[in-house]
Amino acid sequence: MSDVIDRPILAEEVAAQSRLRIIDCDVHPSIHAHSDIEQFMPKRWQEHLRTYGSHLRTPYIGTTPYPRSSPLIARRDAWPPTGGPPGSDLDFMRKQHLDPLDIEYGILQVLDLFIFSQQNLEFGAAIQRAINDWQLAFWSDREPRLKASILAGQDDTEFAIAEIERCAKIGRYVQINVCPRANEPLGRRRYWPIYARAQELGLPLGIHVGGYGGHAPTGGGWPSYYVEEHQSNAHTMAAQLTSLVLEGVPERFPNLKIVFIEGGFGWIPSATWRMDRHFEAFRSEVPHLKRRPSEYVKEHFWFTTQPIDEPDEAKHLRSLIEWVGADRLLFSSDYPHWDFDDPRYAFKTPLTETERRKIFNGNARALYKL
DSSP, rough: OOOOOOOOOGGGOOOOOOOOEEEEEEEEOOOOSSSHHHHOOHHHHHHHHHHHOOOOOSSSSSSSOOOTGGGGBBBBGGSSSSSTTTTHHHHIIIIITTTTTTEEEEEOOOOOTTTTTTHHHHHHHHHHHHHHHHHHIIITOOOTTTTEEEETTSHHHHHHHHHHHHHHHTTTTEEEEEEOOOOTTTGGGGGGHHHHHHHHHHHHHHEESSSOOOOOSSSTBOSSHHHHHHHHHHHHHHHHHHHHHHHHHHHTTTTEEEEEEOOHHHHTTHHHHHHHHHHHGGGOOTTTOOOHHHHHHHHHHHEEOOSSOOOHHHHHHHHHHHHOOEEEEGHHHHBBBBBBTTTTTTOOOOOOOHHHHHHIIHHHHHHHTT
């Protein structure tokens, strides 16, 4: 959705019985400059960042795969008047997003410095730790509505566990974030120690689109256009859902809660139907699965709403929501990105009041224990 509205909600725009505060599960803060996080990094890695910069698992050198027409994939009106990139000015975020849209809580999702995609895993770990501390110092401490996530690069499992333990002792993070584009599919056993610790701590596992795994983002190779790159986010999420379910993660960790973020939810039915169909044909290959894949999906996974796949006919979106389940959906705006979803206009189909309260508030409140 591309509509941009930066004024308070008018009383006549919201029916009294439908007023509720919103929990936005995908808000992107940005560092204003590298100096913001240097104070949280050992001197060695400060010098490394200044001298060598990032060494990423991607063929793009000195740029990103995103188009010039949408710098930093951001809304044109989201560039702060004080300078810096969109999402880097807390006061401006309050004025443009948190206050006018009555956001009760915003779950922070940090993408700066391609945190999860560094070739040098030790350097990547230093950045993740710095960003975790920066989230509290620059955002959550100054604005209680903003809740931080523990960034833990899964390709260095030993560090990831140590970082999860360190942050969990602080007790102010609401989820553990890993990357969907890792070295291997997320269902692999090499990542299971992270899932085991998340389950023990009772923290949801967040998987936000993005990153570079060193592989082409599509099964057919490297795309030509940004629109292809963006389309591939849904394919990546479908592949990771398949990996997690069929490798047996929900069976092995029955109390682990997994959240797919910024991947939309239009692809879920077909991916799940296919898994069920194939499970019936090849269940002898995966005897560790005790139930149909769709049963694991409906009990262990949540999905943020943005970007909402909008069919021409509202009834088709209605059917999609009913199949996925209003209990599984968490509203997200993706502020301040170009395809931001305004909560007033995000759904092109009527929702019951019960569904609205679940999607816009209740599901996230329960999942993140807010």
